[in-house]
Amino acid sequence: MSTPVLEVKGLAYAYPDGHQALFGVDLHVHQGERVALLGPNGAGKTTLVLHLNGIHTAGAGSVSVSGLPVEKANLQEIRRRVGVVFQDPDDQLFMGTVRADVAFGPANLGLKGDELDRRVMDALDKVGMTEFVDRPPHHLSFGQRRRVAVATVLAMEPEILVLDEPSSNLDPASRRELADILRSLDVTVLMVTHDLPYALELCPRSVVLSGGTVVADGSTYDVLTDDVLMKENRLELPFGFDPRTTLPPAR
Numbered sequence: 001m002s003t004p005v006l007e008v009k010g011l012a013y014a015y016p017d018g019h020q021a022l023f024g025v026d027l028h029v030h031q032g033e034r035v036a037l038l039g040p041n042g043a044g045k046t047t048l049v050l051h052l053n054g055i056h057t058a059g060a061g062s063v064s065v066s067g068l069p070v071e072k073a074n075l076q077e078i079r080r081r082v083g084v085v086f087q088d089p090d091d092q093l094f095m096g097t098v099r100a101d102v103a104f105g106p107a108n109l110g111l112k113g114d115e116l117d118r119r120v121m122d123a124l125d126k127v128g129m130t131e132f133v134d135r136p137p138h139h140l141s142f143g144q145r146r147r148v149a150v151a152t153v154l155a156m157e158p159e160i161l162v163l164d165e166p167s168s169n170l171d172p173a174s175r176r177e178l179a180d181i182l183r184s185l186d187v188t189v190l191m192v193t194h195d196l197p198y199a200l201e202l203c204p205r206s207v208v209l210s211g212g213t214v215v216a217d218g219s220t221y222d223v224l225t226d227d228v229l230m231k232e233n234r235l236e237l238p239f240g241f242d243p244r245t246t247l248p249p250a251r
């Protein structure tokens with residue numbers, strides 16, 4: 001098989017206060033996959049994500065992106081390859097216009113002129129936000145700001161798109177529209193979520209992290225219908241939601 005886009009091997013990490021958050025995590029994600037990262041509060045999901053673009057550096061083990069190790073010397077290229085969309089779009093939008101926010105990353109890579117404009121408009125087009133290009137981000141709704149946050153990352157043409165709770169705080173229509181957008185993108189996706197129906201809808205594969213280790217890695221349908229695994233890892237489906245009667249799941 002080809003080199004994985006994301007290869008995490010034996011990753012362990014302790015915070016400076018000594019709290020050990022990850023214990024030997026292994027995870028391989030191949031090009032074009034959409035993978036949900038599930039697990040209870042405190043499982044280590046965010047800690048893992050923060051290793052993917054070098055905000056944290058591995059205590060032990062390794063992380064690499066298309067064969068390039070995540071380490072200080074490679075950080076600029078790693079941050080181009082790995083686009084992280086944080087849960088709160090306001091952590092990502094800080095310029096006076098949508099255009100300036102989406103242009104920020106590619107401009108830092110040295111793009112300018114027509115090429116930069118093309119990147120900005122392509123990214124906004126993918127999230128259905130071109131008409132907002134000259135608006136201040138703080139005048140947009142939360143759902144619109146989340147789309148722009150996704151565009152800021154897409155403008156870097158990343159190899160892997162990592163999303164932290166992409167469906168949180170979205171109304172049902174915006175939630176569905178974002179799912180359509182994510183499905184339409186030609187990019188590898190790793191999505192941290194507590195929204196299990198969203199994982200089923202979007203991600204054929206799910207990885208369950210619990211207590212800082214991977215406790216399951218398989219089809220989302222199999223994970224969500226494994227009652228013992230679900231209970232042991234505090235994963236609960238919304239009342240009345242049954243994956244067995246909500247077919248077809250994502251492929």
Ligand SMILES: Nc1ncnc2c1ncn2[C@@H]1O[C@H](COP(=O)(O)OP(=O)(O)OP(=O)(O)O)[C@@H](O)[C@H]1O
Nearest residue numbers: 015017019021039040041042043044045046047048
């Ligand atoms: N800065 C920090 N210093 C010390 N411990 C931390 C720090 N940040 C997180 N932790 C601890 O590391 C563990 C993993 O936290 P993490 O935020 O990665 O979990 P998570 O799976 O993302 O949880 P949630 O679903 O609640 O967002 C938790 O026990 C948490 O208390």
